[in-house]
Amino acid sequence: xxxxxxxxxxxxxxxxxxxxxxxxxxxxxxxxxxxxxxxxxxxxxxxxxxxxxxxxxxxxxxxxxxxxxxxxxxxxxxxxxxxxxxxxxxxxxxxxxxxxxxxxxxxxxxxxxxxxxxxxxxxxxxxxxxxxxxxxxxxxxxxxxxxxxxxxxxxxxxxxxxxxxxxxxxxxxxxxxxxxxxxxxxxxxxxxxxxxxxxxxxxxxxxxxxxxxxxxxxxxxxxxxxxxxxxxxxxxxxxxxxxxxxxxxxxxxxxxxxxxxxxxxxxxxxxxxxxxxxxxxxxxxxxxxxxxxxxxxxxxxxxxxxxxxxxxxxxxxxxxxxxx
Amino acid sequence: xxxxxxxxxxxxxxxxxxxxxxxxxxxxxxxxxxxxxxxxxxxxxxxxxxxxxxxxxxxxxxxxxxxxxxxxxxxxxxxxxxxxxxxxxxxxxxxxxxxxxxxxxxxxxxxxxxxxxxxxxxxxxxxxxxxxxxxxxxxxxxxxxxxxxxxxxxxxxxxxxxxxxxxxxxxxxxxxxxxxxxxxxxxxxxxxxxxxxxxxxxxxxxxxxxxxxxxxxxxxxxxxxxxxxxxxxxxxxxxxxxxxxxxxxxxxxxxxxxxxxxxxxxxxxxxxxxxxxxxxxxxxxxxxxxxxxxxxxxx
Numbered sequence: 001x002x003x004x005x006x007x008x009x010x011x012x013x014x015x016x017x018x019x020x021x022x023x024x025x026x027x028x029x030x031x032x033x034x035x036x037x038x039x040x041x042x043x044x045x046x047x048x049x050x051x052x053x054x055x056x057x058x059x060x061x062x063x064x065x066x067x068x069x070x071x072x073x074x075x076x077x078x079x080x081x082x083x084x085x086x087x088x089x090x091x092x093x094x095x096x097x098x099x100x101x102x103x104x105x106x107x108x109x110x111x112x113x114x115x116x117x118x119x120x121x122x123x124x125x126x127x128x129x130x131x132x133x134x135x136x137x138x139x140x141x142x143x144x145x146x147x148x149x150x151x152x153x154x155x156x157x158x159x160x161x162x163x164x165x166x167x168x169x170x171x172x173x174x175x176x177x178x179x180x181x182x183x184x185x186x187x188x189x190x191x192x193x194x195x196x197x198x199x200x201x202x203x204x205x206x207x208x209x210x211x212x213x214x215x216x217x218x219x220x221x222x223x224x225x226x227x228x229x230x231x232x233x234x235x236x237x238x239x240x241x242x243x244x245x246x247x248x249x250x251x252x253x254x255x256x257x258x259x260x261x262x263x264x265x266x267x268x269x270x271x272x273x274x275x276x277x278x279x280x281x282x283x284x285x286x287x288x289x290x291x292x293x294x295x296x297x298x299x300x301x302x303x304x305x306x307x308x309x310x311x312x313x314x315x316x317x318x319x320x321x322x323x324x
Numbered sequence: 325x326x327x328x329x330x331x332x333x334x335x336x337x338x339x340x341x342x343x344x345x346x347x348x349x350x351x352x353x354x355x356x357x358x359x360x361x362x363x364x365x366x367x368x369x370x371x372x373x374x375x376x377x378x379x380x381x382x383x384x385x386x387x388x389x390x391x392x393x394x395x396x397x398x399x400x401x402x403x404x405x406x407x408x409x410x411x412x413x414x415x416x417x418x419x420x421x422x423x424x425x426x427x428x429x430x431x432x433x434x435x436x437x438x439x440x441x442x443x444x445x446x447x448x449x450x451x452x453x454x455x456x457x458x459x460x461x462x463x464x465x466x467x468x469x470x471x472x473x474x475x476x477x478x479x480x481x482x483x484x485x486x487x488x489x490x491x492x493x494x495x496x497x498x499x500x501x502x503x504x505x506x507x508x509x510x511x512x513x514x515x516x517x518x519x520x521x522x523x524x525x526x527x528x529x530x531x532x533x534x535x536x537x538x539x540x541x542x543x544x545x546x547x548x549x550x551x552x553x554x555x556x557x558x559x560x561x562x563x564x565x566x567x568x569x570x571x572x573x574x575x576x577x578x579x580x581x582x583x584x585x586x587x588x589x590x591x592x593x594x595x596x597x598x599x600x601x602x603x604x605x606x607x608x609x610x611x612x613x614x615x616x617x618x619x620x621x622x623x
Contacts, residue, residue: 082541
């Protein structure tokens with residue numbers, strides 16, 4: 001068995017025994033379950049309103065009634081995906097951080113380095129271990145999400161829905177791995193654990209919350225409750241032609257948003273799950289073609305942070321300090 | 325009084341020397357200072373779009389931004405206080421108590437005849453002073469930016485509203501910092517002293533409002549408070565848990581002070597919940613600090 005496999009297996013073993021890990025997985029699963037229940041209850045209320053509206057109409061008026069609200073089961077997971085992108089990223093950082101801080105504070109990293117094993121192998125082993133851990137966690141959350149849709153959400157899923165969900169969760173796996181690798185990089189390199197946490201939390205804050213928030217603020221349609229164009233009574237076709245006159249502003253706004261891996265992941269996941277109206281019920285190939293660049297960007301960013309972490313492993317100080 | 329003064333001065337000095345929180349403080353100052361510019365850019369763009377729509381004869385509706393308050397440009401500051409300000413406060417609070425525990429100064433202090441209550445009050449007052457100073461810098465930057473944007477200084481009434489917003493924001497951050505301070509004294513390790521309050525903050529900011537209002541977590545990044553659209557929860561449950569939506573209550577109060585959205589009415593629940601949280605956080609952390617002082621780190 002190679003050194004990398006040994007480290008990866010040890011990482012998985014530690015995770016299985018960790019109470020912190022159990023707490024995080026339970027919390028994420030519960031948050032997703034609650035979000036499906038909330039979305040399903042909201043839809044139920046919408047249906048009640050619609051039925052009340054229908055019963056108030058005469059048989060003749062019913063012929064021209066508004067269309068019945070339709071439930072697309074995967075859209076019930078919208079908040080669940082948002083939890084993964086916000087809290088999942090925070091937990092991924094915490095898990096990556098703990099994976100290194102544990103070794104440093106116990107002094108086991110120094111013991112490891114006294115053996116015929118390189119820092120590069122240790123870090124690679126940890127990355128593979130974390131990838132396996134996230135894959136298992138997400139498989140559990142995938143099952144919890146499907147269960148929540150079928151039971152709490154009273155939705156029905158076809159084979160294509162399972163495939164869409166799988167793609168969204170593979171994307172989540174890579175996205176969360178990005179944050180765990182980032183945590184490994186700064187925790188193995190920084191002198192103080194508190195500084196590593198601060199740098200990590202500040203980065204999380206900026207990438208996950210601030211950049212998407214500024215992007216949303218700059219979206220003109222978000223400035224008025226119910227949407228600017230809807231409030232002015234503008235048709236969708238006119239909206240597109242009007243916005244084309246403000247292309248530069250939109251390019252700036254979009255440019256800012258795509259600097260955040262969180263926003264990239266959100267766009268891809270929402271498109272595959274049909275949360276974004278434009279891609280609801282669109283074929284997988286259509287969505288993949290439309291979001292090919294975003295998918296590539298998520299992969300490149302994750303590989304890049306992995307490469308930088310490997311380069312950090314060459315530094316003399318990396319993993320060497322016992323604790324601080 | 326001597327203990328209070330000595331702790332206050334020592335805390336100010338130590339915080340000034342500490343390099344760890346500098347990054348998050350910088351992010352807070354930059355964002356709160358530029359929030360007016362972001363707000364102005366967006367309003368300008370929407371107004372241009374509106375003019376374009378009107379010139380094509382597609383609407384007769386009034387410009388949605390006609391008659392907006394001059395402090396409307398600061399609407400994003402509300403969310404930066406909730407996001408960056410809160411996390412900065414946790415860091416400042418936790419670092420204060422962790423500093424004593426890391427240097428084992430707490431062991432030394434316990435051997436002396438020192439009032440732990442006065443010491444905690446002195447330390448928290450120093451954190452409050454730092455937060456007030458940072459908030460003052462952010463407000464001055466906003467005043468200058470709005471002055472430049474509008475080409476006229478803020479009216480006295482707007483100035484008072486701005487100061488009130490600063491005071492409310494400062495109170496929120498001080499209350500959160502005092503919780504960070506308590507976690508810093510109580511937690512077994514430096515990591516958990518920072519991580520537990522951050523996870524608690526995330527639950528209060530995202531999970532609780534979602535359960536009560538059915539708002540998506542990302543929509544909670546909006547500076548205007550979430551409005552309940554029905555989650556199937558019984559009204560009694562909503563009434564019981566809604567005081568926990570602290571950040572949404574803060575948004576309601578801030579919205580009312582800055583006159584961001586006149587359709588939102590400030591309720592007594594928001595004021596009482598916010599005041600109760602501040603009182604609970606401050607008194608709770610001070611009483612905990614006297615009991616938990618001197619706990620060993622990493623055991």
